[in-house]
Amino acid sequence: MTVLIRILKFTRSLAPYYLGIMLAAAVVTAAGLAVPFITGAATDVISDAIGNAAGSAAGNGAPPSEVSATIGSVILLAVALLAVSLIEAGVGNIGGYLGDVMSAKMRTILSTRYFEQLLSLPQRYYDNELTGTIVARLNRSISEVTNFMKSFSNMFVTLILTTVAVLAISAWYYWPLAVLLAIAYPVYLWLTALTSRKWQRLEGDKNEHVDVASGRFAEVVGQMRVVKSFVSERRELKAFSSRFRSTESLTAEQSKHWHRMDALRQGVLHVIFFGLYTIIFVRTVLGFFSLGEMVMLVQLMSMARQPVTSLSWVVDTAQRAIAGSKSYFEVMDLDPAQVDGGGSRPAPDRGAASEPGAVPESRIASDEPDVPVPAISFRGVHFGYDDDADVLTDVTFDVAPGERVAFVGESGGGKTTLTNLLMGLYGVREGSISVSNSGSDLEMLRRNIGVVFQEPALFSGTIAENIAYGRPEATRAEIEQAAERAAVDVFVQKFERGYDTLIGERGVKLSGGQKQRIAVARAMLKDAPILVLDEATSALDTKSERLVQAGLEDLMGGRTTLIIAHRLSTIAEVDRIVTLRDGRIDEIGPPAELAVSGGIYAELLALQSSSAKSDRKRLRELDVVG
Template identity: 70%
Template sequence: MSALLRILRFTRSLRLYYVGIMLAAAVVTGAGLAVPFITGRATDVIVDALDSGGGDDVLGATIRTVLLLAAALLLAELVDTLVSNIGGYWGDVMSARMRTILSSRYFEKLLWLPQRYFDNELTGTIVARLNRSIAEITNFMKSMSNMFVTLIMTTIAVLVISAWHYWPLAVLLLIAYPLYLWLTALTSAKWQRLEGRKNEHVDIASGRFTEVIGQIRVVKSFARERSELRHFTEHFDATIGLTDEQSRHWHRMDVIRRAVLNVIFFVLYAMIFVRTVQGHFSPGDMVMLVQLMAMARQPVTSLSYVVDTAQRAIAGSKSYFEVMELDEASIGGGGTPPREPSPAPSTGGDGATIRFTDVRFGYDNDGDVLSGVSFEVGRGERVAFVGESGGGKTTLMNLLMGLYDTRSGSIEVAGAGADVEALRRSIGVVFQDPSLFSGTVAENIAYGRPDATRAEIEDVARRAAVDEFVRKFPRGYDTVIGERGMKLSGGQKQRIAVARAMLKDAPILVLDEATSALDTKSERLVQAGLENLMHERTSLIIAHRLSTIAEVDRIITLRDGRIDEIGTPDELAASGRIYAELLALQNSASAADRKRLKTYDVVG
């Protein structure tokens, strides 16, 4: 019950819909309760007319009466038809609004969660959890708002009317309701436990499904179709066994519940029939009470559906609220709390100065990736980071952008303060993976500046050598590039990523092997644009080519997660350490030396 109340509190903005739906249900219930009384009255009128053996006057009066009663039945049915559809319409709108509220808040929560959360979750699992949880919650709330008032009003009305006519009828009903609820509660605990295990398998399988479809070329290239299908099917096969156990338990208990109910209603009908024969009830009373007993049975049997949807909603809400209650600090920080946009740091003064002070960092519970890292980068300075693959270069950039929190130490960007959102707006970045979206070329270039004009977009496209291939597309910059830019080559995607960073025009530039996917011709074209972009900007470069490293102001080398040396290219070339070793490897004709060079993520 607490989970359901929590859902109501979470969607309290829909309370007018809840009230409207419940009022409509009340009217429908009233119309339904009128039917037994009308049919009972019609029965008595007809029986009295037949027993009296009256003449034409009596027959005519009887016909007029039963026609009026038939008209009353028609009116009750019309009211039921009209109001139930109005309530259904409100329920549909309420359900859509609830889905919007729950989906938007879930998406908002995910957007502000730290990067560390996504490192440990499959994208498809996150999506599957969203779809399943919200569907189960909205389905329950829609059915509950339509049925709740009907069930309550029908139950109360039947109890009062039964007690008025013959109190033992009401006593038996008062026994039937709680007994059925108790038997249902016995069923619920095991059912929910099994449903939770089923959900885990479905979420894992759905997550893998999304991942495989997103990487289908890799799957096909390695001939892994059968293996992926087998693992996917295993999870759903597991749900079959759990459903078998769950269903056997549910239906076994349902046999007991319904059998108990059948016995109680047998006694109720027997009492009505016997008292009618004894003359305590008229035929009309008997018809009315029999119909009321049928109406009394409906709320009890409807509990099976209500409980079923409620259990699914409770199970779904647990998954939903587990995410909504995640504490960014407990995950490890790096999230972005929602706030009003604030101005990005200015490039003037010390606005682009970066300072790492004794930074220590590691992923989850693993050992430190970085330890005791300290350095400063002045405004407009170009600094390259060199080290073996996995040595922490990209991790430094992730920490700079606030994607993770340090274990100790501090990172400062003058002008950004503690506002992570402002910090990220002050940084333009080109990743090794271009990470494009499934929109048009123009939309991807303008992702960092959605308000950019077409002229500005085309200008940076020319500088990043995007224009030369886009102009060949039939729709030009309005060409849809597919999910993750699948319609483009690696070099084309990278050039769009470079243009995206150029258009953002941020005071700090991070190039994480920005030209690694480009051929020699494209690299020359893009490098010219990057040179222009880096002018008077603080640039942090993880280089793919030694030729790029040679152009920077300073080089910072990393070894085993610590800074090994800092200096200009000329100074480090003479130091005899990592950078000097790279230069020597570059000039070597030995295959072993060329292989060793690649371990530093650079080529000659």
């Protein structure tokens, strides 16, 4: 019931549809209840006519007027049956239409709210979840919830009205009938509740196996080249099928339990209805019920059986919805702040102007020299993932407006983590990060940062759509201009549809270099004041790198730029280098100064001209190529 209430709260905007469906169900139920009375009346009319005809068999038969009246009555009753049948069909289909529309709207509401919640969750959540599992929850949970609500809204009124009407009518004709029915309903519900507990637990176990299998399935499909390259098809298939085989044993146990209990429920129900039919038949023989009343009561008992047996199906659907919605609401109940684990995010510099054209407080009425406010400032930053040890320890440095700073260090030394912290993807454990004119929230901060990731992250769609991802309102001319600066036009010209070429999921139809050039063009079009280049040219060949590097030089002009260095050629052109060793800053200085300091950068310069295997290995450890 709690789950049902939560779903209704989530979808309160669908109240008119719920009411419409229930109203249609009430009309259909009323029409259905009229059928036994019409059939019973017709039975009595025909029975009386047959009796009268038998009584006058010795004479000339029944008078024509009586025969005509009987035929007229029977035809009217037949017309009444036709009318209620047409009402059932017409109103029933209206209810079905409302149910279909309601179900579609509910899917939209639940899916949209789920996606909205996922978008609000911090990066830490996605570090610990499989993409396929997240998608599987959406598909399974929402399908089961919408199916239940559609059937429940259609059947709830029917079950209630039919039950109440049959009980009242039975009590009117003979109270023991109502008593037996009143016993049948709670006994059946009680047995169903006993069945439900174990069933839900097993359904939850099945869902867990399916979600894990679906998550791995999505991973394998997305990394099919890797799977085939390492000849891992059979291993992946074995693990996948193992999960589903586990659901087979769980389903067998679940079904055995369900059908054993269902046999008990059905047995109890049959015994009770045996008593009901026996009472009706005996009282008819004794003359307490007419033949028509007997027919009417027998039909009513059949209608009384339907809500009880339908209850089994409703409970089954409800159990699936409850088990399925559990994982849905687990996600919806997540508090982004708790998932994030706390920690401060980048904030505007205290001395920076908060509005365009405003004068920083520290510059007002001051006799101090006009020292520029740092564009980016890290102060005593400590950071680690979850409960692991610190990845970064006491990191402190400033980046001046328009300055180009490169980060160099061993692979896994925290270079990319620095940029993740700058964009507020994680909170720091200690210390602070300030960004001049970053705005009052993370959204404004991220609008001011353009990023080219180490792995170009593209979406299915066209080349133009991917370039304009950060500025969807950009004109076609602006898109093509950015593409030309990033040397995208060089290969786009070879495509029949040009910038309207579909590139497939994650840009699968393009080469690594082509994807990276599109990622560079995307950052160029965004035109943000802060630029982060996370090994932006690492996937390019020498020719492509020269083309893109020219565009990047143009893009970096007048911007604050952070570069995670991969090629020494890009390091030599920066204003300063920050070297990292074991998550700590080792050195900070201009390339020329660090070249003779004996630190990591000096080591790189010494190693790049060496052809020794040990030296080339050391270069790779430092995450740099010569």
